[in-house]
Amino acid sequence: MLRLEKRPTPSQFWQYGTPIVAVLLTMIVGGILFAMLGKDPIAVIRTIFWDPIFGEFAFYLRGQLLVKAGPLILIAIGLALGFRAGIWNIGAEGQYIMGAVIGASVGLAVYPTETRLIYPVMVIAGALGGWLWAMIPAILKTRFNTNEILVSLMLVYVAETILAKAATGFLRNPDGAGFPGSRNFSSYKAASNPELIAGSGLHWGGVAALVTAILVYILLQRHILGFQIKLAGQAPRAARFHGVNPTRLVVFCMGVSGALAGLAGLFEVTGPAGQISIDFNSGYGFTAIIVAFLGRLNPIGIVFAGLLMALTYVGGEMAATNLGLPSAAIQVFQGMLLFFLLGVDVLSNYRIRMFMGAK
Amino acid sequence: MKRRHLLASAALGLGLAFSGAANAQMDKVKACFVYVGPVGDGGWTYQHDVGRQDVEAAFGDRVETAFQENVPEGADAERVLTQMALSGCNIIFTTSFGYMDPTNAVAAKFPNVMFEHATGYKRDHPNVSTYNARFYEGRAVQGTIAGRMTKTNKIGYIASFPIPEVVMGINSYYLHAKKVNPDVELTVVWAYTWFDPAKEADAAKAMIEQGVDVIAAHTDSTAPLAEAAKSNGAVIGFGQASDMSEYAPSPRVSSIIDNWGPYYVKRVGQLLDGTYESGDAWEGISGGEVLIGDITDAVPAEVKAEAEAMRDAIAAGSYHPFTGPINKQDGSAWLAEGQTAPDGDLLGMGFYVEGITGEIPK
Numbered sequence: 001m002l003r004l005e006k007r008p009t010p011s012q013f014w015q016y017g018t019p020i021v022a023v024l025l026t027m028i029v030g031g032i033l034f035a036m037l038g039k040d041p042i043a044v045i046r047t048i049f050w051d052p053i054f055g056e057f058a059f060y061l062r063g064q065l066l067v068k069a070g071p072l073i074l075i076a077i078g079l080a081l082g083f084r085a086g087i088w089n090i091g092a093e094g095q096y097i098m099g100a101v102i103g104a105s106v107g108l109a110v111y112p113t114e115t116r117l118i119y120p121v122m123v124i125a126g127a128l129g130g131w132l133w134a135m136i137p138a139i140l141k142t143r144f145n146t147n148e149i150l151v152s153l154m155l156v157y158v159a160e161t162i163l164a165k166a167a168t169g170f171l172r173n174p175d176g177a178g179f180p181g182s183r184n185f186s187s188y189k190a191a192s193n194p195e196l197i198a199g200s201g202l203h204w205g206g207v208a209a210l211v212t213a214i215l216v217y218i219l220l221q222r223h224i225l226g227f228q229i230k231l232a233g234q235a236p237r238a239a240r241f242h243g244v245n246p247t248r249l250v251v252f253c254m255g256v257s258g259a260l261a262g263l264a265g266l267f268e269v270t271g272p273a274g275q276i277s278i279d280f281n282s283g284y285g286f287t288a289i290i291v292a293f294l295g296r297l298n299p300i301g302i303v304f305a306g307l308l309m310a311l312t313y314v315g316g317e318m319a320a321t322n323l324g325l326p327s328a329a330i331q332v333f334q335g336m337l338l339f340f341l342l343g344v345d346v347l348s349n350y351r352i353r354m355f356m357g358a359k
Numbered sequence: 360m361k362r363r364h365l366l367a368s369a370a371l372g373l374g375l376a377f378s379g380a381a382n383a384q385m386d387k388v389k390a391c392f393v394y395v396g397p398v399g400d401g402g403w404t405y406q407h408d409v410g411r412q413d414v415e416a417a418f419g420d421r422v423e424t425a426f427q428e429n430v431p432e433g434a435d436a437e438r439v440l441t442q443m444a445l446s447g448c449n450i451i452f453t454t455s456f457g458y459m460d461p462t463n464a465v466a467a468k469f470p471n472v473m474f475e476h477a478t479g480y481k482r483d484h485p486n487v488s489t490y491n492a493r494f495y496e497g498r499a500v501q502g503t504i505a506g507r508m509t510k511t512n513k514i515g516y517i518a519s520f521p522i523p524e525v526v527m528g529i530n531s532y533y534l535h536a537k538k539v540n541p542d543v544e545l546t547v548v549w550a551y552t553w554f555d556p557a558k559e560a561d562a563a564k565a566m567i568e569q570g571v572d573v574i575a576a577h578t579d580s581t582a583p584l585a586e587a588a589k590s591n592g593a594v595i596g597f598g599q600a601s602d603m604s605e606y607a608p609s610p611r612v613s614s615i616i617d618n619w620g621p622y623y624v625k626r627v628g629q630l631l632d633g634t635y636e637s638g639d640a641w642e643g644i645s646g647g648e649v650l651i652g653d654i655t656d657a658v659p660a661e662v663k664a665e666a667e668a669m670r671d672a673i674a675a676g677s678y679h680p681f682t683g684p685i686n687k688q689d690g691s692a693w694l695a696e697g698q699t700a701p702d703g704d705l706l707g708m709g710f711y712v713e714g715i716t717g718e719i720p721k
Contacts, residue, residue, distance in 0.1 A: 057445045064438050164551045168520050169721060179480070180520060184460055272434030277457055278520065282431035317439055320427050322446060327397065327429040 004350040014348035019294060019301075022341040023308070029340075030333045039323055047323060048315030048333075061318075063201025065310045067272050071096070071264035073209040073306035075288035077216050078257030080297040084220075085232040087253045091137065091152025092261040093285025094159035095130035099262020100269035101159075101166050102129030104182060104276050107191035108171060111183065118190040123204075123266060130262015131255050133159065138254035142247040148254065160281070167278045182276040185269065193271035205267030209306070212260060213299040220299070229253065261285060290338045312337070384633040390414055390623075391448035392426040393439055395455035396554070402579035402600035403553070404428065406617040407454045407477075413620030414627050422627060432457025440465040444472045450630055452623065453477065463487055473635065475626060477619075478524070480706075485637055490622055493643030494524070495531040495705070496673045497615035498575070499680035500651050500666050501597050502535030504613060505573040506543050507662040508595060509536075515546045515571035517562045519553050519578050521720045523708040530712045531680045532575055535669070537714060545715050546571055556582035563587060567594055575599075584610050595657065602652040613666070614652030621647045641702065644674045681705065686713035 027049075031041030052061040075092045082089045089095075103126030107118060137151035166172075171182040185192040193203050220226035232239040232249055240246070264284065273280055291309050295302030316330035392411050396404035411424050425448065430439050436458050443451050444465060450473040453462045459479035466474040466484045474484075478491045505514045514536055518525050529547060536543045546569060548562040559578050563586035566574060574596040576583045581603050587594040587610035598604065598614025622640060629635035642648040651670050654663045672678035683694030688711040694700060711719060 057442065060441060060445065067434060067438075161551065164520070168522070168551075179456075180522060181457075186464075268434070272437070274433070274460060277432060279432060279457065282433065282435060314438065317427060317430075317435075318442060321391070321425050321439070321443060324425070327427070 003353045003355040004346070005353050006350055007348075010348045011351075014344075015296065018344045018348060019296065019305070019341060021344050021347075022294075022337060025340040025344070026333065026336045030336055033329065033332065034325065037325065037329060039325060044319050044323060044325065047319040048312060051318055052311055052314045059199070061314055063195075063199055064314050065307060066201035066206050067203075068310035068313050069306040070203070070206040070209050071268055071284045072288050072291045072309055073303055074205065074212060074264040074267075075257075075261045075285060076291040076295060076302045076306060077209075077212050077299050078260030079288055080292040080295070080299070080302060081216065081220075081229060082253035082257050083233075083292060084297050085229040085249055085253050086236065087250055088149045089134060089137070089152050089254055089257045090149050090289070091134070091154075091156050091285070092257060092288055093281055093283065094152070094156035095133045095258040095261035096265040096268075096285045097156075097159040097163050097281050098133040098265070099126040099130035099259075100265030100273075100280060101163060101171070101276060102126060102132075103262070103266035104171060104185075104269050105166075107185070107188070107270070108182060111188060111191075114190045116190065119193070119270075122191060122270065123263065126262045126266025127259040128262070130265065131259040133262070134254045134258020135251070138251050141254075142250050148250070152254075156285070163276070163280060164278050167276050167280070171276050173275075180278050184275045185271075186274050191270060193267055203267065203271045205264060205271060208263060208267065210303070213303050217299040225252070261288075287334075290334070293338060294341055309334070309337075385449065385631050387421055387423065388418075388449045388627055388630050389423045389425065389447055390627050391443045391451045392424065393430050393436065393443070393451065393453045393455075393458060394426060394428040395430060395432065395457070397428050398426070400554070400579070401581070401603075403617070404454070406601055407452075407619055410619030410623040411452075414623045417624045418627060418631065421631060430458075433461070437461040437464055440474075441468070444469040448472060450475065450627065473630065473637070482637065482639065488626075488637040488639065490640040490642075492617060492619075492648035493641060494615060494617075494649055495527045496643040496680055497649050497651060498528045498531035499535045499673065500670050501575050501613065501615070502532040502537075503539055503666045503669050504597075504654070504658060504662060505532065505575065506536030506538065506540035507665065508612070508658065509540065509543060509573045511570045511572050512540065512542045513544050513546060513569065513571045514573040515548065515563075515566035515575070517559055517566075517574065517576040517578055517583055518547050518549050520551060521549065523706055525577050526708045526711070526719060527705050528575075528577055529715070530708070533715050534685065534712055535680065539665070547715070547717055549720055550578055552578060554579045556580040559583050560586045563596075581606065592657075598652055604652070607653070608655030609657035611652075611655070612657050613654045616650040616652050618648055618650045644670060645676060687711070688713055688715055 027045055031045055034041045034044040079089055079092055103122045106125040107122045110118060136155060137148040140146040140151055141148045168180040173181060173183045196202050228244045231242060232244055269276060291302060291305045295305035312334050319325045320327055320330060394404040394407060398404055398408040411426060414422055415424055427439050430436050440461055452475045454477045456478045459476055459481050462474050462476045463481050463483045466487045470486055474487045476489050479489050482489055516529050516532055518529060533545045546566055548566060550558050550562050552558055559580050560582040563574055563583040572594050574583050574587055576599050579600050584596050584603060584606040587596045592609055595610045595612045598611050600617050602614045602616050603611050654666055679699040681700035683698040684696045685694040687693045
């Protein structure tokens with residue numbers, strides 16, 4: 001018989017060991033899944049995890065990892081702050097959209113003015129857009145005690161409708177013969193977010209993600225606010241005795257995660273995506289939730305988790321095209337990662353004991 | 360689960376065939392396809408994938424195909440296209456409007472790979488072609504059936520986005536319903552989605568409550584038909600993009616089927632024998648790209664005959680669905696007696712024809 005026994009304190013070893021075990025388990029079970037689909041599991045796993053970094057086309061794909069990981073990391077760090085404090089912002093996707101729409105609106109409003117001031121103003125507008133969208137669930141929670149999970153999630157669909165309206169209406173390219181989609185920022189220099197070094201895949205969004213990771217790490221380790229966030233999540237009652245103001249904490253955490261998601265949207269729309277289109281959003285806001293947990297809600301962990309997640313996307317696409325794997329199989333594979341992580345997590349709080357004989 | 364299919368724009372040089380770069384014969388072609396939805400969507404993407412299988416069946420060992428489904432539009436599309444070009448695809452079909460800018464961007468980097476973009480209008484490079492189908496021809500057939508079949512004289516149209524292709528379909532549907540039934544009134548509901556069964560069902564429900572008894576949809580799911588099916592035969596509709604024959608004989612009384620196979624087989628064949636040239640293709644019923652699904656027995660024989668005559672006249676080229684006199688909604692003249700609509704007018708269509716109430720959202 002196996003029995004779970006609670007550890008007196010969470011295991012330091014498993015705290016960091018579980019992500020690695022989860023990745024290995026995902027590879028094994030994913031491999032079995034791929035084999036059942038009639039594909040060579042070794043080839044698939046190699047295509048997903050090895051080829052984008054060291055394979056034939058790595059010169060191109062390495063940069064793409066940064067393109068894909070940038071917004072994931074930026075959003076996940078913001079979410080992790082809230083998750084640590086027990087504040088569940090599930091609507092980063094909507095905040096990401098609103099950041100892009102509002103930031104792009106500012107840029108397009110002054111088209112075709114060319115001055116260096118435009119881009120910084122757009123960045124601020126993007127952050128503000130995401131922040132405003134996150135303030136709705138935050139204020140509803142603090143004033144009326146609504147559930148922020150539901151409200152923020154529902155607001156994603158509202159944001160999608162606004163996005164459709166923007167692409168077909170108020171942001172539509174006036175020179176586009178009536179077709180949906182805004183002007184392409186790649187041909188509007190002052191408002192575009194190109195690769196900083198050609199071929200590297202690194203744009204301002206990637207830079208912002210790294211800087212944010214460091215800042216949030218410092219906040220959590222060294223600042224009283226970081227301590228309050230951790231305390232509120234681990235021991236809400238103790239936090240209140242300690243003088244933590246829960247209203248302020250909700251507004252702060254929701255606001256930061258919203259602003260970071262908005263920033264990610266702005267960097268994406270002016271950079272890799274290039275334009276506001278009807279379905280500009282491609283799920284970064286939701287995937288970032290997985291990234292946040294995979295990274296142990298730790299800013300530095302999230303950077304690695306974001307890169308790993310990007311790898312499964314980029315490599316997954318390679319596997320789909322070259323090996324004919326259905327895209328649903330890749331999604332299952334990515335889902336397994338979170339599943340095993342949460343499952344294996346039990347080891348950091350419990351130990352497994354062999355139990356012999358009668359009760 | 361959204362897709363875009365829009366039309367090529369006249370403003371950007373319709374009918375101008377650029378001379379493509381490929382003219383040597385090839386022993387083997389690798390043809391790659393990028394899909395916006397899953398191949399099992401039963402509609403838009405499914406039909407493109409049927410076309411891909413047609414290519415395999417037609418050329419056997421001389422062709423290798425690959426595809427990628429569920430590719431989001433934007434930066435992800437650009438990466439997928441680049442990967443395909445790097446991995447040796449000779450021709451890449453990008454099957455959604457939103458792939459327009461990524462297709463052109465990647466085409467610039469790979470001048471020896473041919474790119475075919477469905478429903479777009481940008482051909483910025485000599486190796487980019489565009490293609491689409493004249494779905495409005497199918498709407499003429501549906502309009503005829505709708506005008507004859509409605510008992511309440513109220514017909515409906517679930518529209519996706521206010522873009523020329525959709526407006527064109529609405530106009531064609533209405534004109535032909537009115538032609539056979541001057542009392543007909545059209546209700547248009549804008550769903551702002553290509554695929555959202557819940558929204559589509561709501562739209563259908565709202566129209567049925569208003570007394571609409573024939574519903575056409577420019578969205579892809581079977582939800583409007585499922586909603587119509589609850590009416591015990593009082594409300595009918597049409598299959599969209601694919602045949603949707605599971606709802607036959609009623610409420611699905613006919614359908615518009617996207618049939619991309621002939622075009623894909625033609626283009627890959629041209630690449631093999633060295634006659635490929637870039638250009639713009641806009642075929643309809645006559646070219647086999649638009650098929651009219653079987654008209655069921657729920658429709659009286661004389662109506663069926665009339666609708667089939669319409670289909671055959673369009674196929675033979677003896678009838679154009681937009682033949683004057685036609686006025687715009689505001690009463691101003693558009694087409695004079697006997698005049699047919701120039702493609703340019705259709706591709707930029709931003710107005711309703713006379714008789715339709717309501718406004719196109721701006």
